[in-house]
Amino acid sequence: MKRARSRGPAVSAPGELPPGFPLGSTGRIHPAIGLGLWNLGRWTPPEEAKLKPVISAALAADVPWLDTAEVYGGGRSEQLLGDALAMLDPGRTRPFLSSKLSYEHLRASQVRPSLLGTLRRLGLPSIDLYLIHFPNPKVPLAETLEPLAALREEGRIGAIGVSNFSLEELEAANAALGDRGVVANQVPYNLLEREEGEPVAAYCRAHRIVLEAYSPLARGLLAGRYLRSAPRAGDPRSGRGLFERSRWPESQRRARALQALAEEAKLPLAAIALHWLISRGAAPLVGAGSIEQLTATMEAARQRPAKGVLERADRIARGDAD
Numbered sequence: 110m111k112r113a114r115s116r117g118p119a120v121s122a123p124g125e126l127p128p129g130f131p132l133g134s135t136g137r138i139h140p141a142i143g144l145g146l147w148n149l150g151r152w153t154p155p156e157e158a159k160l161k162p163v164i165s166a167a168l169a170a171d172v173p174w175l176d177t178a179e180v181y182g183g184g185r186s187e188q189l190l191g192d193a194l195a196m197l198d199p200g201r202t203r204p205f206l207s208s209k210l211s212y213e214h215l216r217a218s219q220v221r222p223s224l225l226g227t228l229r230r231l232g233l234p235s236i237d238l239y240l241i242h243f244p245n246p247k248v249p250l251a252e253t254l255e256p257l258a259a260l261r262e263e264g265r266i267g268a269i270g271v272s273n274f275s276l277e278e279l280e281a282a283n284a285a286l287g288d289r290g291v292v293a294n295q296v297p298y299n300l301l302e303r304e305e306g307e308p309v310a311a312y313c314r315a316h317r318i319v320l321e322a323y324s325p326l327a328r329g330l331l332a333g334r335y336l337r338s339a340p341r342a343g344d345p346r347s348g349r350g351l352f353e354r355s356r357w358p359e360s361q362r363r364a365r366a367l368q369a370l371a372e373e374a375k376l377p378l379a380a381i382a383l384h385w386l387i388s389r390g391a392a393p394l395v396g397a398g399s400i401e402q403l404t405a406t407m408e409a410a411r412q413r414p415a416k417g418v419l420e421r422a423d424r425i426a427r428g429d430a431d
């Protein structure tokens with residue numbers, strides 16, 4: 110790696126979290142970063158016991174956006190969040206909240222009961238953002254969008270979004286919803302995994318749709334984990350995506366090169382991973398397995414790397430020489 114040239118300051122002073130993105134035409138702001146409560150699909154009682162304090166810490170630290178879904182732990186994620194929200198000081202502003210309708214509940218008769226179940230578990234009369242979790246080609250979009258629009262009219266849903274929608278699916282959903290349209294598409298997107306984020310990014314920008322980036326830390330790899338060894342067998346990420354056997358050597362090589370850049374810039378690697386997304390108009394939705402991880406990630410989000418650092422990270426992550 111070349112290092113000699115002076116490239117200007119590597120980081121702006123640590124400070125506030127980045128400002129958010131306009132939420133469609135609602136007049137509201139969608140926070141720039143949030144915490145997701147999927148917990149890598151781990152829902153045994155000991156895993157729940159580890160997640161509970163993370164949720165409470167997120168509320169105490171004013172993490173501005175929390176994301177859940179009816180399928181996460183069969184409703185347990187929403188329930189744990191609802192329990193924690195119930196303990197909040199009544200004078201305190203609660204975070205922006207999103208949840209998701211299961212792709213198995215997209216029939217017209219299923220939409221309302223699903224949302225009401227979510228609201229019951231959360232202990233709230235309405236939710237800020239409600240997403241269709243995955244498209245389901247067996248159910249015509251209009252069948253799902255009509256009841257969702259009615260729930261939005263009733264004030265039960267602040268805004269409607271989608272998740273894991275391709276460009277074609279997003280265009281169709283946006284057109285079907287009319288002038289208030291789809292306001293968010295939640296897809297996997299990080300420096301090392303761009304296959305689903307990049308094709309929809311320009312359309313989202315042009316239509317003021319927030320691109321929510323899940324797995325922004327590549328499940329820990331872009332927080333500096335697994336730079337020396339692969340996840341152990343039985344770990345939820347082992348053998349999948351970037352960790353899949355044939356991809357792993359190159360994933361790890363690029364992650365190590367990104368870590369070297371982070372060290373040179375005197376930044377946490379996560380700051381580069383998060384701000385690379387934010388600079389592309391995407392809102393990272395992180396996961397955290399402990400309070401320490403959550404704290405480290407939120408601190409990283411407060412450190413904005415210089416443009417040149419993000420540009421070098423982009424090239425390294427694409428596999429170009431730097």
Ligand SMILES: NC(=O)c1ccc[n+]([C@@H]2O[C@H](COP(=O)([O-])OP(=O)(O)OC[C@H]3O[C@@H](n4cnc5c(N)ncnc54)[C@H](OP(=O)(O)O)[C@@H]3O)[C@@H](O)[C@H]2O)c1
Pocket residue numbers: 144145146147148149176177242272273295296323324325326327328329330332333334394395396397398399401402403405406
């Ligand atoms: N719409 C969808 O279909 C969909 C799909 C996936 C995810 N999501 C959403 O996106 C959220 C985040 O996804 P994700 O969990 O894949 O995101 P991620 O931020 O890329 O990965 C989070 C995981 O990385 C590890 N990690 C985080 N910070 C760390 C640190 N400082 N040091 C070491 N390891 C660290 C932790 O693993 P350990 O817990 O093992 O320590 C943590 O659980 C989910 O909770 C969910 O809300 C949505």
